[in-house]
Amino acid sequence: MNFGFTEEQDLLRQEVRKFLDAHCPLEEVRKLMETPDGFSRALWKQLGELGWVGLTISEVHGGAGLGWVDLVVVLEEMGATLFPSPFLATTIAAAAIREAGSAAQQARWLPSLADGSCIASLAFLEPSDRWDAADVALAGRAQGKGVVLSGEKVQVLDAPSADLFVVAFRSGDAVSLAVVERSAAGVTVEATPSIDQTRRVGRVRFENVAVAADAVLADANEATLGRVLDLATAAVTAELLGAAGAALQITVNYTKERKQFGSPIGRFQGVKHPLAEMLVDVESAKSILYYAAWCLDERDPDAARAVSLAKAYASEAFARIGVDSVQLHGGVGFTWEYDPHLYLKRSKWARPAFGDSDFHYDRAIAIGEQ
Amino acid sequence: MDFHFTPEEEAFRSEVRSFLDENLPAGANTSDPAFIAEWTRKVRAKRWVGFSWPKEVGGGGGSIMQQVILKEEMAKRKAPPLGICFMGLAWVGPAIIQYGTEAQKQRFIPDILDGKYQWCTGYSEPGSGSDLASLNCKCVREGEEYVVNGQKIWTSIAMWSKWIILLVRTDPTPVSKHDGITCLLVPMDTPGITVRPIKNMSGGSMFAEVFFDNVRVPVENRLGEEGQGWQVTVSALAHERSSIAEVEGLRRKLEELKELARKSRKNGPRQPSGIYSGALEDDGIRRRIARFEAKIEGMRFNGMRALTKQLRGEPLGAETSINKLLRAELEVALGEIALEMQGSAGHLEREVDGGRWQRFALSWPEVVIGGGTPNIQKNIIAERVLGLPKD
Numbered sequence: 001m002n003f004g005f006t007e008e009q010d011l012l013r014q015e016v017r018k019f020l021d022a023h024c025p026l027e028e029v030r031k032l033m034e035t036p037d038g039f040s041r042a043l044w045k046q047l048g049e050l051g052w053v054g055l056t057i058s059e060v061h062g063g064a065g066l067g068w069v070d071l072v073v074v075l076e077e078m079g080a081t082l083f084p085s086p087f088l089a090t091t092i093a094a095a096a097i098r099e100a101g102s103a104a105q106q107a108r109w110l111p112s113l114a115d116g117s118c119i120a121s122l123a124f125l126e127p128s129d130r131w132d133a134a135d136v137a138l139a140g141r142a143q144g145k146g147v148v149l150s151g152e153k154v155q156v157l158d159a160p161s162a163d164l165f166v167v168a169f170r171s172g173d174a175v176s177l178a179v180v181e182r183s184a185a186g187v188t189v190e191a192t193p194s195i196d197q198t199r200r201v202g203r204v205r206f207e208n209v210a211v212a213a214d215a216v217l218a219d220a221n222e223a224t225l226g227r228v229l230d231l232a233t234a235a236v237t238a239e240l241l242g243a244a245g246a247a248l249q250i251t252v253n254y255t256k257e258r259k260q261f262g263s264p265i266g267r268f269q270g271v272k273h274p275l276a277e278m279l280v281d282v283e284s285a286k287s288i289l290y291y292a293a294w295c296l297d298e299r300d301p302d303a304a305r306a307v308s309l310a311k312a313y314a315s316e317a318f319a320r321i322g323v324d325s326v327q328l329h330g331g332v333g334f335t336w337e338y339d340p341h342l343y344l345k346r347s348k349w350a351r352p353a354f355g356d357s358d359f360h361y362d363r364a365i366a367i368g369e370q
Numbered sequence: 371m372d373f374h375f376t377p378e379e380e381a382f383r384s385e386v387r388s389f390l391d392e393n394l395p396a397g398a399n400t401s402d403p404a405f406i407a408e409w410t411r412k413v414r415a416k417r418w419v420g421f422s423w424p425k426e427v428g429g430g431g432g433s434i435m436q437q438v439i440l441k442e443e444m445a446k447r448k449a450p451p452l453g454i455c456f457m458g459l460a461w462v463g464p465a466i467i468q469y470g471t472e473a474q475k476q477r478f479i480p481d482i483l484d485g486k487y488q489w490c491t492g493y494s495e496p497g498s499g500s501d502l503a504s505l506n507c508k509c510v511r512e513g514e515e516y517v518v519n520g521q522k523i524w525t526s527i528a529m530w531s532k533w534i535i536l537l538v539r540t541d542p543t544p545v546s547k548h549d550g551i552t553c554l555l556v557p558m559d560t561p562g563i564t565v566r567p568i569k570n571m572s573g574g575s576m577f578a579e580v581f582f583d584n585v586r587v588p589v590e591n592r593l594g595e596e597g598q599g600w601q602v603t604v605s606a607l608a609h610e611r612s613s614i615a616e617v618e619g620l621r622r623k624l625e626e627l628k629e630l631a632r633k634s635r636k637n638g639p640r641q642p643s644g645i646y647s648g649a650l651e652d653d654g655i656r657r658r659i660a661r662f663e664a665k666i667e668g669m670r671f672n673g674m675r676a677l678t679k680q681l682r683g684e685p686l687g688a689e690t691s692i693n694k695l696l697r698a699e700l701e702v703a704l705g706e707i708a709l710e711m712q713g714s715a716g717h718l719e720r721e722v723d724g725g726r727w728q729r730f731a732l733s734w735p736e737v738v739i740g741g742g743t744p745n746i747q748k749n750i751i752a753e754r755v756l757g758l759p760k761d
Contacts, residue, residue: 001379001435002372003674004682069371252756267759269745272752279751280692284668291671294371306667313664358653361660365650368628368663 016077033197039084048116061110067297072238079242086119089157092232093120100217120164123153131355133225140169145213149206159202160191177220196345233354240350244318247343251325281317305367312360322347386443419453445618458482458489465606469594487532492522509538518585528578551599572732634711698738705731
């Protein structure tokens with residue numbers, strides 16, 4: 001029994017942190033979020049060269065072949081500095097191709113995802129706003145051996161910069177996944193600006209988009225899609241908890257500096273106690289997430305319940321931490337200049353992303369009742 | 371990260387399980403004193419009483435992982451405790467092993483392991499609760515004796531104890547309040563000791579006030595050096611290390627709560643047939659229960675993170691205080707929701723499940739306040755982990 005990170009994982013964390021501190025501190029994030037792309041192509045290229053984009057892609061396809069526990073380490077660090085990049089989107093799309101694609105399909109797409117030359121994203125959510133694999137409704141009409149897709153996806157991560165979409169669709173009773181290039185006829189992408197400027201999402205419309213048979217992922221079904229969503233949810237939770245921990249830390253730092261009534265405000269229990277509660281929530285949610293990531297890597301049957309408990313707990317905690325960290329900063333917390341608002345805004349994206357607390361609490365109980 | 375156990379650890383787990391199969395059959399009456407006496411004799415023979423203590427003093431010399439496995443398996447089967455001298459096993463024994471003289475070890479340790487009598491703990495005073503180090507119980511040395519005058523309070527099971535581990539002030543004007551405190555081991559039948567039980571809100575009496583009026587204690591009954599009492603206490607309490615048993619207890623409680631929620635009709639949606647579904651189908655109730663599940667799992671894996679640090683020989687971080695805080699919150703909240711789900715009958719003494727939830731909902735202060743109040747735990751986390759200035 002061992003519930004800690006390995007030396008390699010600790011080292012990976014340090015390297016990512018060093019890289020982000022050097023190349024993308026919050027001042028840089030603030031500059032990037034004002035640009036049309038919202039991220040730095042140069043840094044993205046470096047990330048590909050460092051082997052981090054392909055972290056979880058297998059070695060035969062040019063990746064590092066690491067697991068979800070390793071990914072958690074990297075995403076916590078990226079979340080902490082609100083690092084803007086299509087890393088999360090591309091990692092999730094790669095997981096979908098790995099979980100549901102045939103060997104040939106994996107060999108066709110994964111190498112270009114691993115080196116960062118192709119930005120990809122999972123197009124899952126529809127205007128119905130349901131995160132269940134069973135609720136996918138985008139129509140896939142059979143045509144020859146392939147399908148024709150018609151419908152709309154929303155909240156697609158990094159859609160504005162994506163080159164490739166992995167699209168969930170339904171034909172009859174079956175749910176499936178298709179790989180569609182952004183440049184395919186009938187695909188239109190519309191950016192839908194978020195109050196979180198460090199995160200880009202968009203609406204993707206499919207109007208009679210023809211997909212060849214070999215671009216429909218061979219093993220895509222409700223079960224594999226369910227697992228992809230669990231992997232994605234764990235990844236989102238890792239990034240979210242990295243951000244929550246950072247919001248706590250900047251607030252702690254501020255309350256040690258800021259003096260009122262003759263002493264640092266962090267001395268007062270009215271300030272101390274909410275900060276202690278934040279730590280309890282961040283650490284406890286992290287503990288569940290680490291277990292969930294391990295379950296996912298081991299394909300343990302407890303994975304889905306663990307993922308849902310982690311996301312539910314973390315979403316609620318971050319929402320409160322976002323608000324409390326603004327509040328504990330007092331007047332300056334309301335300014336553009338200070339950083340708490342950046343985290344507060346991130347929490348507004350993270351709370352519903354891949355299912356909010358209500359959704360995941362219900363799911364955890366439902367799994368337990370089965 | 372790896373949750374698998376080694377073959378040796380699995381073998382030990384099987385040993386514990388077969389012992390339980392044999393000695394704790396389903397339906398065993400664990401409130402029967404004869405059964406408990408027999409059980410205690412058997413677990414003592416296995417050396418599972420004081421399992422973590424060194425073999426030289428009569429303990430089991432169990433490794434950390436073995437201790438975890440033993441606690442887990444026992445808690446899963448709702449087994450009776452391993453040994454009946456609760457405070458003796460929890461902190462008096464560890465303190466004596468660490469600070470006691472050879473004579474003290476020989477005199478007390480075997481009796482604690484055999485459960486010959488109970489120990490109680492004289493730490494808190496009317497003026498020293500959360501701020502324990504401000505304690506003021508007077509103690510003056512006269513030749514080969516100490517003379518104690520003062521009062522203790524919240525002393526659990528004082529009325530049934532033969533001995534008390536007592537903190538007294540031997541230096542009334544110390545440089546720091548943590549200095550000048552001394553630890554004494556005192557027989558409860560010493561002349562001058564008066565015990566007055568305190569009736570608590572559930573109607574019973576678990577703790578008492580203890581008064582000391584010129585109580586004379588031989589110097590040989592001092593544990594550690596004069597003025598070293600604070601250190602003796604703190605390091606002994608640190609032996610209360612993992613929260614494994616508490617987490618297993620809470621997990622079981624959660625299952626019972628879900629059972630109650632399935633059968634309770636409170637707020638359950640009305641079906642077209644006119645029948646009401648269980649409270650677990652009510653969004654509010656169900657999600658509150660799911661939140662408890664998340665927090666209990668949080669505690670469980672916080673505990674494992676702490677355990678891993680321990681196994682690697684790293685210092686413990688915030689995990690212990692975090693789990694104490696979560697446990698306090700859960701103990702209160704589980705009792706509250708159980709009564710709420712019983713609706714109008716929630717306040718009735720024994721209408722539902724023989725009143726066990728009512729007893730549960732009135733017993734939390736012992737756990738929640740006893741080990742340091744939640745607010746004190748928050749101070750500890752804020753100051754020691756987040757590094758905020760002391761108040």
